[in-house]
Structures are given as C-alpha cells and as structure tokens.
Amino acid sequence: MADLRVYRIPWSTNVDRIAMAAAHKDLAVEWEDVDPDDRRPVRELSGQDLVPVAVDPQDGTVVSDSPRILRWIEERWPAPSLWPADPGDAALADVFCHRFNEVWKGPPNRIAALLGPVDFELDRLSAHDRRAVDDDAARMRRWLARFEERLAEHDHLGGDAFGICDVTAYPFLRFGRQAPAADDADPFHRVLHEHGRFDDASHPRLTAWVARVAQRPGAPR
Numbered sequence: 757m758a759d760l761r762v763y764r765i766p767w768s769t770n771v772d773r774i775a776m777a778a779a780h781k782d783l784a785v786e787w788e789d790v791d792p793d794d795r796r797p798v799r800e801l802s803g804q805d806l807v808p809v810a811v812d813p814q815d816g817t818v819v820s821d822s823p824r825i826l827r828w829i830e831e832r833w834p835a836p837s838l839w840p841a842d843p844g845d846a847a848l849a850d851v852f853c854h855r856f857n858e859v860w861k862g863p864p865n866r867i868a869a870l871l872g873p874v875d876f877e878l879d880r881l882s883a884h885d886r887r888a889v890d891d892d893a894a895r896m897r898r899w900l901a902r903f904e905e906r907l908a909e910h911d912h913l914g915g916d917a918f919g920i921c922d923v924t925a926y927p928f929l930r931f932g933r934q935a936p937a938a939d940d941a942d943p944f945h946r947v948l949h950e951h952g953r954f955d956d957a958s959h960p961r962l963t964a965w966v967a968r969v970a971q972r973p974g975a976p977r
C-alpha cells in the first residue's frame with residue numbers, strides 16, 4: 757500500500773511541493789489525476805476545490821492546502837526532517853514560508869488577474885492597470901534581489917541544508933529560469949517567467965540554487 761494518496765492537476769506548483777517533500781522522505785505516493793474542469797472528486801473528499809489534497813490510505817485522514825499537508829507529512833514521517841533542528845531556525849523557516857505564501861505570491865497573482873487567461877498583451881490595459889503591473893513587477897524584482905542576498909552564505913533558503921523553505925519556494929521561483937511547458941496554460945506561470953526572470957549575470961546564487969534544487973528527487977524541472 758502507498759504511504760499517501762495525493763490528488764493533483766497537471767502543472768500545479770502546490771502539488772509540486774508535496775512531490776518534493778514526499779521524495780525527500782522516500783514516501784510512496786499514489787497519484788490521483790483530477791480533471792481540472794471537474795473538481796467533484798476533490799470537493800466530495802475535502803469540501804473544497806483546490807489541489808493538492810492528501811489522503812492517508814491507512815486511516816483515511818484527509819488534508820488539503822499545501823502548507824498544512826507539508827506540516828502533516830513532517831509530523832507523520834519526521835525523518836529525514838524538512839525543518840531545521842534548531843527551534844529558532846525552525847521558527848524562522850515558518851515565517852519565511854508564511855510570507856512566501858501570503859505576501860510574495862500577491863504581485864504575480866495580481867498581474868495574472870489583470871492580464872487574464874489568454875491575452876498576454878500589456879497594450880490593452882488602462883494606464884492605471886499598467887502602472888499596477890509595473891509596480892508589482894518591481895516588487896517581484898526587489899524580492900528576487902533579497903533571495904539572492906539570502907543565498908550569499910548558505911546553499912539553501914533555510915540555511916545550509918535543503919528543507920521546507922526550498923520546497924515552498926522552488927516550484928514558483930524556478931519559472932524565473934525555466935519556461936512553462938508547452939501544454940502548461942496557467943497564466944500565473946507565464947507571469948512568473950515574464951516578470952520573475954533572472955540569470956547567472958543578474959542573480960548568480962539564485963541561478964545556482966535553482967540548478968541545485970532541480971536535481972532533488974521529485975523536483976519539477
């Protein structure tokens with residue numbers, strides 16, 4: 757029997773987090789592919805529409821929302837840990853992940869909402885909306901600079917070891933280096949690639965971090 761069952765849709769960044777955490781702990785995952793246009797199986801199971809949703813096949817526990825699933829996996833299978841051993845460092849890692857989820861995602865989400873699902877042209881936006889896109893794109897660039905600084909003395913976002921900060925951020929930040937797949941139509945990913953782009957000249961440490969984390973088992977690349 758698999759260790760856990762996970763419901764997913766193609767190209768889901770939040771599902772990628774679970775794949776990376778499960779691979780880190782060498783867990784066997786039974787993947788359930790959900791039709792993005794028919795979320796009934798997910799809704800019936802979890803009472804909401806979004807993936808990932810994880811199920812413990814042993815006792816039927818159902819957990820939705822990637823940060824909650826990651827915490828649940830850590831508690832259920834503590835070794836090897838994704839959190840730093842030092843309690844203060846573990847608390848800082850939680851602050852990083854919370855900010856990444858609640859603050860960092862804001863600008864690219866707002867840009868994707870303004871540009872819409874199909875048309876990626878800035879020209880059709882009002883002057884007000886263009887300014888909003890420019891402001892949010894500038895925020896994304898400023899935060900990329902902070903990630904670059906964070907990696908000055910450490911190989912990973914949470915410190916020396918690979919861990920929860922990398923699992924939380926990599927599925928999103930990787931689009932700064934990697935174009936979305938040809939069949940990935942998610943506008944959010946295109947925004948991350950257009951406005952969150954960086955390279956070895958502009959962000960050498962972040963570029964090396966993407967290359968390093970891409971080699972981890974379960975990492976999308």
Ligand SMILES: N[C@@H](CCC(=O)N[C@@H](CS)C(=O)NCC(=O)O)C(=O)O
Nearest residue numbers: 768769770771806807808821822823
């Ligand atoms: N806070 C949730 C967000 C989950 C989420 O937004 N999932 C996306 C895929 S990455 C989804 O199901 N979106 C609905 C859709 O694409 O229709 C988490 O971290 O798991």
